[in-house]
Every structure is written in C-alpha cells, then in structure tokens.
Amino acid sequence: MPTPDVTPIIPELILMVAACxxxxxxxxxxxxxxxxxxxxxxxxxxxxxxxxxxxxxDMAGFNDMVVINDYAIFFKVLFAAAGVxxxxxxxxxxxxxxxxxxxxYALLLFAILGMSVLAAARDLMAFYVGLELMAVSSYLLAGFxxxxxxxxxxxxxxxxxGSFASAITxxxxxxxxxxxxxxxxxxVGTALAGGENTLAVAFxxxxxxxxxxxxxxxxxxxxxxxxxxxxxxxxxxxxxxxGPKAAGFxxxxxxxxAVFEASVDTWTVIFIAFSIFTMLVGNLFxxxxxxxxRMLAYSSIAHVGYLLAGMGALGRxxxxxxxxxxxxxxxxxxxxxxxxxxxxxxxxxxxPVTFDYTLDDMAGLARRSPWAAxxxxxxMFSLTGIPGTAGFxxxxxxxxxxxxxxxxxxxxxxxxxxxxxxYYYLRVMIYMFFRESEEEFVVGESISGPLAASLGLAAAxxxxxxxxxxxxxxxxxxxxxxxxGL
Amino acid sequence: MVEKVLFVVFxxxxxxxxxxxITRSNIVHALMLLIFSFVNIAAIYLLTSAFFIAVVQxxxxxxxxxxxxxxxxxxxxxxxxxxxxQLHPTQKWVALILTPLVLAEFVVVALAATWTAVGGAYDxxxxxxxxxxxxxxxxxxxxxxxxxxxxxxxxxLVGMVGAVVLAAKEGHEYMDTRAWSGTDEERTxxxxxxxx
Numbered sequence: 267m268p269t270p271d272v273t274p275i276i277p278e279l280i281l282m283v284a285a286c287x288x289x290x291x292x293x294x295x296x297x298x299x300x301x302x303x304x305x306x307x308x309x310x311x312x313x314x315x316x317x318x319x320x321x322x323x324d325m326a327g328f329n330d331m332v333v334i335n336d337y338a339i340f341f342k343v344l345f346a347a348a349g350v351x352x353x354x355x356x357x358x359x360x361x362x363x364x365x366x367x368x369x370x371y372a373l374l375l376f377a378i379l380g381m382s383v384l385a386a387a388r389d390l391m392a393f394y395v396g397l398e399l400m401a402v403s404s405y406l407l408a409g410f411x412x413x414x415x416x417x418x419x420x421x422x423x424x425x426x427x428g429s430f431a432s433a434i435t436x437x438x439x440x441x442x443x444x445x446x447x448x449x450x451x452x453x454v455g456t457a458l459a460g461g462e463n464t465l466a467v468a469f470x471x472x473x474x475x476x477x478x479x480x481x482x483x484x485x486x487x488x489x490x491x492x493x494x495x496x497x498x499x500x501x502x503x504x505x506x507x508x509g510p511k512a513a514g515f516x517x518x519x520x521x522x523x524a525v526f527e528a529s530v531d532t533w534t535v536i537f538i539a540f541s542i543f544t545m546l547v548g549n550l551f552x553x554x555x556x557x558x559x560r561m562l563a564y565s566s567i568a569h570v571g572y573l574l575a576g577m578g579a580l581g582r583x584x585x586x587x588x589x590x591x592x593x594x595x596x597x598x599x600x601x602x603x604x605x606x607x608x609x610x611x612x613x614x615x616x617x618p619v620t621f622d623y624t625l626d627d628m629a630g631l632a633r634r635s636p637w638a639a640x641x642x643x644x645x646m647f648s649l650t651g652i653p654g655t656a657g658f659x660x661x662x663x664x665x666x667x668x669x670x671x672x673x674x675x676x677x678x679x680x681x682x683x684x685x686x687x688x689y690y691y692l693r694v695m696i697y698m699f700f701r702e703s704e705e706e707f708v709v710g711e712s713i714s715g716p717l718a719a720s721l722g723l724a725a726a727x728x729x730x731x732x733x734x735x736x737x738x739x740x741x742x743x744x745x746x747x748x749x750x751g752l
Numbered sequence: 753m754v755e756k757v758l759f760v761v762f763x764x765x766x767x768x769x770x771x772x773x774i775t776r777s778n779i780v781h782a783l784m785l786l787i788f789s790f791v792n793i794a795a796i797y798l799l800t801s802a803f804f805i806a807v808v809q810x811x812x813x814x815x816x817x818x819x820x821x822x823x824x825x826x827x828x829x830x831x832x833x834x835x836x837x838q839l840h841p842t843q844k845w846v847a848l849i850l851t852p853l854v855l856a857e858f859v860v861v862a863l864a865a866t867w868t869a870v871g872g873a874y875d876x877x878x879x880x881x882x883x884x885x886x887x888x889x890x891x892x893x894x895x896x897x898x899x900x901x902x903x904x905x906x907x908x909l910v911g912m913v914g915a916v917v918l919a920a921k922e923g924h925e926y927m928d929t930r931a932w933s934g935t936d937e938e939r940t941x942x943x944x945x946x947x948x
Contacts, residue, residue, distance in 0.1 A: 270898060282906065289913065328899040369917045376910050383903060395903035402907055406914040 274327035274334040277316040277342055278382050284309020285375035292368030299357065299366050303716075306353050306371035310378070314346030324748065330450055331389040337749035340741060341385035341516045344597055347727070348509045349378045351604045354720035355501040355611045362618040363499070365411055373410075374505070377403035381513035388524075390439050390449040393517060397435070397481070400510055401428050408498040408506075420497025427480065427490045435477025441470040442525065451524040459528040468532045474521060475536055482514035484540050484574065485547035488567045492551075495563035496623075500614055503559060504607025507566045508600040515573060515596055519589060520749070522581070534581030537574050538676060545571030545683045552690045559623040561690055562606060565649060568687060569599055575680050576664045579671035586746060588667040591660075593742035598660035598731050602648035605724030609642040612717055628694060630703030637713075639698045641721055646691040648728045651684050656731035663739070759799055766792035783822050790814040804886045 272279065287305050295301060317339045324335045332338075352374060360366035380399030387393040405428060409421025443449060445467065446457035458467055480487040495503040522533050548568030555561035573592055580588035613631075614621050621627050632639040648655035661684060668677040713721075731738050769789040776782040790813045797806035874888065882888045893901055 275899070329896045331897075331899045367917065369913050372913060373910065373917075376906065379906070380903075383899075389900075391897060391900040392903070395900045395907065399903060399907050399910065402910050402914070406910070406917060409918065412918055 271327050273320075273323070274325060274332050274386070275383075276320065277313045278379055280316055281309055281313045281375055281379045281382065284312070285372045285379065288368050288372040288375065292372075295368065297366075299368060302368040302371055303353060303357055306375060307350065309375060310346050310349045310353065313378075313382075314343050314350075317342035317346065326388060328392075329389075330452075331392040332383065332386045333388050334386065335748050336745045337516075338382075338386035340593060340745035341512060342382055344512055344600055345378050345381050345385075345509060347723075348505060348512070348600050348604060349374065351608065351720045351723055352501050352505040352509075354716040354723075355504070355608050356499075358615050358714040358717060359499065359501055359611050362615045363411060370407070370410060373403045373407050374502075377407065377505075378509065381509055384513045385516035385520075387517070387520075388451045390443065390451070390454070390525075393521075394436060394439065396513075397517070398432060400513060401432060401481070404428075404506065404510060407502045408494050410499055410502065414497070416497035417499070418497075420494045423490050424494045431477045431480030431487070433477075434473050434480075438470045438473030438477065441466065441473070445470075451520065455524050455527050458526065461528075464529070467526070467529050471522075471526045471529050471533055472536065474526070475533065478514055478518050478521070479540065482511050482518070482570050482573075483567050484570055485544040485567060488544070488547065488570075491567055492555075492560045492563040495566075496557065496559050500559070500607055500611045503563075504604050504611070507562065507603050507607065511566070511570065512596045512600060515592060518577065519580075519592065522577070523589075523749075530581050534578055537581060538578035538673070541571050541574035541578055541676070542679060543571075544568070544574055545680060547571075549683045549686050552687065555690070556625050557623050558610060558625060558628065558694060561694075562603070562610075565687065565690070566603065568683065569595075569649075571683070572661065572664055572680055575668050575673075575676050578676065579668040579673055582673065583671035585667065585670055586743075587663075587670055589746040589749070590739070590742045591663040591667040593746055594735075594738060595660035595664050597738055597742065598648075598656035598728075601724050601727030601731065602645050602655070602657055605641065605721060605728060606645040606649065608717065608721045608724055609638050609645065612638055612713055612721070615714070615717070625694065625697045626704070628697045629701035631698040634703070639695075641725055642698060643695050644725055644728060646694055648732065650688045650691045654729075654732050656728045659731055659735040659738075755799055759796060762792045762795045762799070765789075766796070779825050780822070783818060783825065786821075787814050787818045790818070801885070803884065804889055807886075 284305055287309070288302050291305060292299075292302055320334050321336060321339055323339075324333075326333045353371060356370065357366065360370065377400050380396045380401075380403060383392060383396030384400060385396075387396055405421055405425040408424045409417050411417035442454055442458070445461055446454045448454050448457060461467070476487060480490075483491040495506065498506065522530075526533055545568055548564050548566070548571055552561050552564035552568060555564060573595060576588050576592045576595065579585070580592070610623060613627070613635075614623070616635075628642075631642070644655065648657035651657045651661040665677045665680055668680065766789050769785040769792065772785040773782045773789065776785065790809060794806045794809040794814065797803075797809060874885075879885050879888060882891075
C-alpha cells in the first residue's frame, strides 16, 4: 500500500500535534497554565504560517478527499486569526471563573481542525467528519463552565439541536449517495446534473441546506444561538460567532456550487427567501435585547442574512463577484465580532461578580475605562457598516454584488435592515458615553497583556480592512477564482 | 444441511429470547435476554459469511450499547415501576390499531417487491479471491477512506476529553472560590450528587 502524500493536510497535522501536546502537558501543570497557552498559540501560528507557505499550491490528496488551494488557505488563515484571538482572550477570563484547564485549548484546536477539514473537503465523507469534529468540540466548549446552570443549558441545547441538524444533513447526503453512488463532489455534481430525480434532488438539497443552515444559524433554525452565546464562556461565544460560521459558509459555497450545481434554480430561491427572513428575525430581535451578549447573538444572525443574500446573488448570476464578496465579508466580520466579544471579556474579567453583560452594566464605561469604550465603539461602528471600518467594506462589496445580480430590491431590503441595526449598535455607545453608572465602580486590575494583544489585533484588522482593503480584496478574489477552477 | 439446522437453532433462540425481552417484567432479565438475542443474530451473520457484520454486531450492540443500557437501568433504579401494569393505558388502544397496520405494510412490501441483486464490483468470487470481505473492507477503509477514518478517531478522542472535562472531580483549590457565580453558588459536585 503506497504511503499517502500528506502535503494537503500539513497545517492540520500541525494543529493536531499541538492539541495532543496540550493534552499531554496539562496534567503536569498546577495552577499556572502558561505553558499550555504557549503551545496552543504556537500551534495556531504555525498552522497559519504553514497554510500561508502553501499559497499557490493546487493539489488534492487522500483519494481526492481534501484539497489544498488558495480557497482552503484563505479559510485556514482566517481560522488561525480567530483562534489566536480566542486563545489570547481566554487565560485571565478562565482564571476569573476558576476553570482554567488545558483541555479548553485542546478542544478549541480540535474545533479549528474540524473547521479546516470542512473548508478543504472535496468529498462528502471528509465533509461530514469535519463537521462532526467541529460540532462535538463546540458542544463541549459551550458547556465548559459545568457549575453554571446557563452554561449547562447552552451545552445541552446546542448538543440536542446540533445532533439533530447533523442527522438531517447526513440524511440529505445519504440520499445524494443513493442517487449517484459516489461521494466525491465533482463526481456527484456531474452525476446529479445528468440525472432525472429532480424532485428528490431538490429534497436532498433542502435537507443539506437545513442542516448547514442550523450550523450558521439561519432563521428559523437560529433558536439555539442566543442561549448558547449567553451561556458559553465569552471568548468561546465570540469564537462561535465567527469560526463555525465561516467554516459553514465555506462548506455551503462548495456544496451548492459543486454538488448541487444542477438544482441551482431551486437553491437560489431558497437562499433569497431565507435571507430576507433571517435579516428580519435577527434585526428585530436584536432591537429588544438588553443583554449585550444576546444582542450580539441576534446581530450575528442578521449578518448571516446578508451573507445569504450574497449566496442568492451568486446562484442567480453565477458572478464571481458575489463569491468574492462573501469571503471578504467573512474576513471583515471575524475581526469586528471577535473584537466586540473581546471587550466584553475584558469587562467580565474586571468585575466577575457584578458584570452581567447588560446595557446598564455598560453605563458610564467611557469614564471608567476610556480605552475599552473607544474600542467597543470602533467595533460597533464596524458592525453597523460606517465607512472607514471593515464592516463598511464588507457590506459595500456584498450589496454591490447583490445589485449586479439584478436583485436591487433585495439589496434595498438589506440596506434598510442595516440602517435598523444602527439603532441597537449605537445604543451600546449611548450607554457607554452618555449614561452614568448607578453604582460606584472600582477598577479591579489593568488589562492583561494577552487580552490587550487580542483586542489590538482585532482593532488593527478592522482598521486595516477598512482603510486599505486592496490586499484582502485581492486575496479573496484569488481564493474564489481558484475555487471555481476546481 | 448442517447450516440449515444451525440456522433454525440460532433463529429459534433469537426469536425466543426476543419474545422473552418483551414479556419479562424484571428489566435486568429482559436486558440479558436482549444480549442473548443479539449474540444469536451475530451467529446467523457468521453462517452467511458476513464476518465483519457479525463482529460489529457483538462489539457494538451486544457489547457497547447493551452495557450502556444496563448501566442506565442500574443507575436509575427502575424497580419501583415494576409493579405498575402500564403507565399510559390509552396507548394500548392506539397500539392495537397501529400494530396490525405496520404488520400489513411489511407483508405487502415483502410480497410485492422483486428482489434482485445489485451487480457491483464485488461478487462472491472476487470477494473470495480477495481474501474474504473483512480483508477487502479493511483495504478500502485504510486506503481509500483513510482520512475520514483518522478524523473519526479524533472525534472519539474529543469525546473522551469531553467526558473528563464534564465529569472529573476537581482539586479543592477550585471549590471555595465559586461564591460569586450568582444563583448556582451551592451547586458543588456534592450538592448535585445529592440532588440526583
């Protein structure tokens, strides 16, 4: 039996070694977990660097199950950035909750490994195991604070609904396998294009859409999102809002362009309809939240709605622009949302007892901690889509692509909802700058170095993408064109 | 001839213990009979040369799943329900209608379907030449599907790590400092155990 060529999975292997090292080193440590954090961080950086070094490669491995190309590398680098920010945010936060265990970092690395395989998969089997690895690690991370009822609730809800969604996806996949007898994306795509079972294929498409839609929290499959974000440790909630979403969209793009190419008319309509509903639900529910973490959860649903509009445009026009805009948006979204959750992590570490993520807890922040207030404002501006920030660039390219696909009305709806979203994002700023805190506030301790680095990275990302978008635009154009040359 | 006799013996044992599963009122006895039934079904798989499925049947069903059942039953202490005839009496009437319907459906499908073998790459001759179905399956699994196989092992590893994270006892340095965590301040492991 020939030895398989491992080049396509070198970054993943690095990640796996780092995760296992974390598990091996952890039992030898007492309260000081610096070594574990260092290993996790080094592993993530090496993973990103290895992916970056492979840029320009285009090869498949393991019986054509995974590929390494610019598309996969784009997502790997994105996951590495999200992972680094999460790891940097975590140590002080977990110490404040008396639950600083090495397993946390190992699970995080395994989740990223699953996401990475998901984005690189070219085969339904590899796709599914990647999805499951990501999901199982995520359930555990959501329930990491096992003494807190909210964390238990988050884990249980995420686990039950998530396994149900996985099973639905699997059912759709099994139908596809039944029609075609193959699991390779390209082979399945060709076979489905030549086949007849149109109604059955449409059914399978809908099943896979529902399963993946759950993972990226498309309304009406979004019910778990606010509860899970609220109960999960805050760095993990931030990670959930960007990592699995980006991975989910990487898989959605590939699934629907390569596998379900034949039923493009069906899924375009599905995506457009769900896009409108998701934007509506996300934005309306975000308006009434007084808990900032829940507000960010609903806002993340709204952002998924915009991305779905991009998918609809892609299906309708087949224009490269839409796919590139989705990648760009995901990158911009990663930095701004991680940043917003990072500020919450900082505030919670400062006042572990009293801070409960409500708007009232944010009152008077500008006076107590001006830097935190300024950074939070930057991320809120970016999430709203104010020019000069990453959020604006993302929305600009995405809505532009929607208009180009002759869906002016859909772009108009998206812009209107963006304007609505300004209300709940800017309300956070009003509380921070113009309301006085009701209780006396004592500054606990200055910000920890890693957390500051994490927030700095997020802010730099937001400003860099916002002010000099050319580099990222080039990267996403290259990545997406390369993806279509499958 | 020998095979036929063996088949009848194993099938009778499987069905007999299956009937026992649903008639025993002691749930532990029922579980033991279920394991026995599974083992007999595994023997029938062996008779049809489906060695791999036979092994999986014993490992997964008779081994893992039934052990899990037994543990759950023993933890939950179901003895108190033994005396009760039936928890939901109305179910009986629904079952009376639904069961014959399902049976009729099975019979109709079994009679109407035409059974044809699907011609694939593996007919009995090639399987025999390749060294039996276990060997062929192993080759496919470790050559063509190597990546998903290894990924599955990672998923299992994550499951084990998760069990430790969620269930392991913590050192005492963590215990006393949890007072601030709001409503759940008394939920130490001991407290939870008492509750259960």
